Amino acid sequence: MDGDKLIGRMKRLADVKNIKEVTPLSSAIFPGSHCPLMGAMMAVKGIRDSILLVVGTDECTYYTKNTTISNSAFGGLDGRCLSVVLDQHDITFGCRDKLYDAFSQLMEEYSPKAVFIVTTCVVEITGDDVDSMAEDLGDIYRIPVMAVHTEHFKTENHLPGIRDTITACFSMMEARAIEKTVNVIGQRMGDFSTTELYRVLEGAGVSIGMKLPGGTTVEEIREAAAARVNIVVNPIGLPLAKKMESAFGTPYVLFDKYIDPERIYSLYGQLFTYLELPLPEKVKQLYVQAAETVARAESELRGITYIYGNTPVDCFELNAFMTKIGMEPLLIQTNAIPEKGDEKLEAILERYNPYVTKTANIAPLQYVYDVLKPNLYLGHEYGERLRAKGIEIAHMDLVSPMLGMETAITGIGELVRASRAARELEKGRNIR
Amino acid sequence: MSLCRYLPVPSDRMAIMWTLLGVEDGIVLEYGPAGTTHYCVSLFAQMGISPDQNLFTTHMSEDDVIMGDVTRLENAICEIDEGYHPRVIFVIASAVTSVIGTDLAGVCKYMQSQVSARLIPVENGGFSGDYTLGLSKIYTLLVRELAGAKAQSVPHKLTANEMSADKKTAGDRGGSETRKPGTYNVLGASAGAYRISSDLWEIEDLMRRAFGLTRGAVLGVHSSLDQLSAMGTAQVNLVLRREALEAARYLWEVYGVPYVYGAPYGYEGTQKWLEETAKAVGYEMSLEVKTWLDARKSQAATFRMYASMYAARPHQPSAAIIGDFDTILGFSSICRELEIKPDLCICPHTLKNTDIPEDLDIRHPASEKEQIRWLKSLEYHLVFGDDVSLHLCGGTNTGLCVSFPLVSHVQTAEHLPFMGIRGMDFILETVDRYYQVLE
Numbered sequence: 127m128d129g130d131k132l133i134g135r136m137k138r139l140a141d142v143k144n145i146k147e148v149t150p151l152s153s154a155i156f157p158g159s160h161c162p163l164m165g166a167m168m169a170v171k172g173i174r175d176s177i178l179l180v181v182g183t184d185e186c187t188y189y190t191k192n193t194t195i196s197n198s199a200f201g202g203l204d205g206r207c208l209s210v211v212l213d214q215h216d217i218t219f220g221c222r223d224k225l226y227d228a229f230s231q232l233m234e235e236y237s238p239k240a241v242f243i244v245t246t247c248v249v250e251i252t253g254d255d256v257d258s259m260a261e262d263l264g265d266i267y268r269i270p271v272m273a274v275h276t277e278h279f280k281t282e283n284h285l286p287g288i289r290d291t292i293t294a295c296f297s298m299m300e301a302r303a304i305e306k307t308v309n310v311i312g313q314r315m316g317d318f319s320t321t322e323l324y325r326v327l328e329g330a331g332v333s334i335g336m337k338l339p340g341g342t343t344v345e346e347i348r349e350a351a352a353a354r355v356n357i358v359v360n361p362i363g364l365p366l367a368k369k370m371e372s373a374f375g376t377p378y379v380l381f382d383k384y385i386d387p388e389r390i391y392s393l394y395g396q397l398f399t400y401l402e403l404p405l406p407e408k409v410k411q412l413y414v415q416a417a418e419t420v421a422r423a424e425s426e427l428r429g430i431t432y433i434y435g436n437t438p439v440d441c442f443e444l445n446a447f448m449t450k451i452g453m454e455p456l457l458i459q460t461n462a463i464p465e466k467g468d469e470k471l472e473a474i475l476e477r478y479n480p481y482v483t484k485t486a487n488i489a490p491l492q493y494v495y496d497v498l499k500p501n502l503y504l505g506h507e508y509g510e511r512l513r514a515k516g517i518e519i520a521h522m523d524l525v526s527p528m529l530g531m532e533t534a535i536t537g538i539g540e541l542v543r544a545s546r547a548a549r550e551l552e553k554g555r556n557i558r
Numbered sequence: 559m560s561l562c563r564y565l566p567v568p569s570d571r572m573a574i575m576w577t578l579l580g581v582e583d584g585i586v587l588e589y590g591p592a593g594t595t596h597y598c599v600s601l602f603a604q605m606g607i608s609p610d611q612n613l614f615t616t617h618m619s620e621d622d623v624i625m626g627d628v629t630r631l632e633n634a635i636c637e638i639d640e641g642y643h644p645r646v647i648f649v650i651a652s653a654v655t656s657v658i659g660t661d662l663a664g665v666c667k668y669m670q671s672q673v674s675a676r677l678i679p680v681e682n683g684g685f686s687g688d689y690t691l692g693l694s695k696i697y698t699l700l701v702r703e704l705a706g707a708k709a710q711s712v713p714h715k716l717t718a719n720e721m722s723a724d725k726k727t728a729g730d731r732g733g734s735e736t737r738k739p740g741t742y743n744v745l746g747a748s749a750g751a752y753r754i755s756s757d758l759w760e761i762e763d764l765m766r767r768a769f770g771l772t773r774g775a776v777l778g779v780h781s782s783l784d785q786l787s788a789m790g791t792a793q794v795n796l797v798l799r800r801e802a803l804e805a806a807r808y809l810w811e812v813y814g815v816p817y818v819y820g821a822p823y824g825y826e827g828t829q830k831w832l833e834e835t836a837k838a839v840g841y842e843m844s845l846e847v848k849t850w851l852d853a854r855k856s857q858a859a860t861f862r863m864y865a866s867m868y869a870a871r872p873h874q875p876s877a878a879i880i881g882d883f884d885t886i887l888g889f890s891s892i893c894r895e896l897e898i899k900p901d902l903c904i905c906p907h908t909l910k911n912t913d914i915p916e917d918l919d920i921r922h923p924a925s926e927k928e929q930i931r932w933l934k935s936l937e938y939h940l941v942f943g944d945d946v947s948l949h950l951c952g953g954t955n956t957g958l959c960v961s962f963p964l965v966s967h968v969q970t971a972e973h974l975p976f977m978g979i980r981g982m983d984f985i986l987e988t989v990d991r992y993y994q995v996l997e
Contacts, residue, residue, distance in 0.1 A: 127637075127640075127641030127642070128641075152634070152637050152641075153616055153630045153631075153633035153634035153637055154587060154614040154615075154616065154634040154637050154638045154641075155592055155595075155614060155615050155616065155617055155634075156595070156609070156610070156611075156613055156614050156615065157592075157595060157596045157599055157609075157613075157615075158592025158593065158595045158596045158615045158617055159592050159593065159596065159617075160593055160596050160597070161591060161592070161593020161594070161596070161597065162593070163593065163597075164593065164597065183569065183653045183684045183685075184566045184567065184568060184569035184572070184684060184688075185568075185569055185571060185572055185594060185597075185598070185653065185684055186594070186597075186653075187562060187566050188565055188566050188568060188569075188572070188601070189594075189597035189598060189600075189601060190597075191562075191564065191565050191566075192565065192600065192601055192963070193597075193600065195965045196965075203564065203946065203949055203965055203966075204563075204949075208561060208562065208563055209561075209562040209566065210560060210561065210562065211562050211566045213685065214685045214686075217657060217685060224560045225560075227560040227561070228560035228561035228562075229561075231560065231561040231927070232561055235563075247591055247653065247654050248653050248654065248657055251623065251654065251657050251658065252657065277591075278591035278592065278593040278594075278617075278618075279591050279618045279619055279620050279622065279623050279654065280619075280620050284593070486592070486596070489610075489611060489614065490637075490641065493641075
């Protein structure tokens, strides 16, 4: 493939207003993004006494079960990922009879506290009214039954599947008297109890209520309205947090994985204001430590060029931070474009105007590397293949299980390590 | 079949995908939502298939689905042609495009003039049936579309009698002098068969030592377009599973390549298979292999003696076999050789249009629940099956995983076959373990 041609197809960040205007690197994609079905699976994994019932083709159901088998949270091979496999007859005449029959077997054999009926692309095209079936089944068996729609042709990736699954949990919630607890909404990876944010809350005597989808039960979801505040650790949790705020008056703080110590410090302040507690001394110490890490890193990171692929950190926050300390984005891959005027977007555009394209298409990217020649790649790629081109991978997945200043300290540390390695690669390239 | 607790039977489309990804210099382009493509990668990795640089998807938007717009498919075809210069692009349907009725064949037809690569549409979206239908369709399509005869054999129209027979030997018809001597093809080797690389390795060794033949194409597993193109020149086709019979008949009809249907399971089965292959190639197997087989067959005699010893005990030696039709045929012949009765044979795929031997009770379960009940009721059996089936059998049974799906281990070795002499050597170790725990 011709790298220059591929680059010629891409737009610059300043020239796009939304993701629809972002041109993919190519029309032929590999491996492509994950689908919302996988997102729904990831969300139900965290609700321990619920069942995931996938309604779809052999293929969708096979791959979903196959993915859950090695996952102890799902109970392995005998676990709580089940399916209703549709054939030509069901596509033509509807899936109602088969779904009801399967549901009856499910109730007899598994006695779950709640069931998520997850529909896939084909069901959404044929138009089976699974919402009303879920409602009816809930009435018949007197348990919460929620329909989650995961057609991939309406979404860019798997995150809407997680978002819609946890938002569906709102129907299980009931009004409660406020206690001194917090809910954690939207954690996709890791265990909240290993995070800095958890340690800070624990040190302040704050208990954790519902962790959705990080690890919870149907009973905890029912009691979720007792929380004083919802901590939303990823934007996928915002629709649920907004519903809870509207229905129960529960405020929320968006405390995503951020890299800028200033932002993290400000969020800690906001959180403890809602909790009506003083900001712990520990947070101030961590802030100083993170700020010092940034100060030390600046001279090493300045002038380093990179291509942004995909990381667990908020895409535009991380890019804004990196440009602020002098790193240069050559290409940003993303699934969303912030609205014009967004402070993070403006911070990037103030200094640079990188190319922008959609994520999860590493096949043609190989040819782009040869033209753009970045020092770093942030995301999932084949390390050896990139090193052969003089590019080092920054493994930002290290921060996946983290929340708080630890994200900044570890993330910046990894950027420094990768940048040093990239400079060494550059020396080697020059010698050759 | 309504509730599925474990893994459903793979669809026709899945088998088509894992077969086409074995065509080394072709590219597979899926027209459908990207999530399915991304999701399938882990299953293919279990099968030993790396789709990097030969599998692509277009993804689809809501507009594409509603309006039937195929622009992104057209663009993807052009990009792949220009960027990767493949000789063939297989354009594959998805469940979504099947339901909305996208005319893939039509798109390929009008796009053909704009690209250098040959476009081959495959319109199975996963609703035509299980994986055996997919295998059958794609094997036939591959030989019809890609096989040629570089040695310029003369096409020959088969008679009804010729078509009805399942074994064709070199003497059955003329034209063998036009074939390239010294090579054979394997038809019906599937990445979806557990330890297929090991089985191919064993077959390669047997064919070399017994007949001095080298391998040409392996239809559907690691074969280049050149190898597929030369299929019509081979001395013989070895057909390992019935889904490849139609392809074999086509190669016989058009290029005169004789074929042998069946796989070498057990010492006696291997001997029979080699004898039939000898008839097809027109000369005897080597003395070396004959001697090797004779020596090994004495081992089986020991196990037959065990079988008669245990016949009077509370639990008579019995076996259960769960797998593809041809796997069941193979392992049941091993059981017969060892005088162990296979009293439960479960075939997960359709048995429609299958001639089941009268002495075998092969069942296709009406539901997963029924299959679970059969497996859970087994006691003191030697069980040849997949990981899920072995998991469901009780602790008094002795199991050996012989087919997909794998859930509790991985497939790494390429030298541990089930077929051939070494395969039987390996299987006997499990049989020995069975007798040690049989009461």
